[in-house]
Amino acid sequence: MNLDNTRLPRTFRLSGVLLVLGLLTEMLSLHWIHPLAFMGFIIVGGALLGVGVLLFLYSLLVMNHPTGSADSE
């Protein structure tokens, strides 16, 4: 992980934001025993967490690849 700059690469930041939103969705859905809470967690929360984690892993691969470069702005 080449995170020596004082700013995180954009993909990492985006991944972090998606993960926070996914976790907040999960927290919210757990307050409610209802099929919509279940669907909300699976569809919205699951998608946000899944994309967030995959984006993070992709960012790691790109950062560690000798020719690759994550957009570090």
Add this chain to the structure above:
Amino acid sequence: MPGPLGILYVFLGSTIILLLAILAWPSVTVTRGGKILAFVGFFVLPVFCGVWGASEHFERSKRTAFCLSCHVMEPYGQSLHIDDANHIPAAHFQNHRIPVDEACYTCHTDYAMYGTIKVKLHGLRHVYVQYFGKAMQPIQLYEPFNNRECLHCHSGARSFENDIHTAMIDQLKSGQVSCVSSGCHDTVHDVVSLSKFKVWSPTE
């Protein structure tokens, strides 16, 4: 002492705080320890919380309150309180022959391989019909009630071993004779005549 749900909330809150801290102060990721912390915050904890949350939601979807949270199911919930021992669901519910918190699921799941997945898919269809379609009136099962669901608990029980059941056990197991629609135990969820019955309520 917080229960499992409380611990899950703690994990969720901690993960969110950790992620926000890393996003706010990215310089912490410069050191080796910081990189490990970032990996835990961006990957390990979110996956852990997601899997735990999914498991919690799947367990909740078995709850009686979950099934009865849709308006269309309310009469079926009320039928569990009919004060008449001949009403099979009511007698099972009121005498705790089934777990009260998972009453619907216990009888309406599918005790076969992949049965749980099958009923979850049915559940997704129910949600679709509830919000984008029109529920059938009266509500009917997709398939005739399978004796397997009754025998899952009753088979081998002392109260089940009487002359009548013993004589027809092969027919019951093969489904030739239905437990609930062959004239033996056929009073189930009589929601049409609900108002005619006395209602039982627990004394607690």
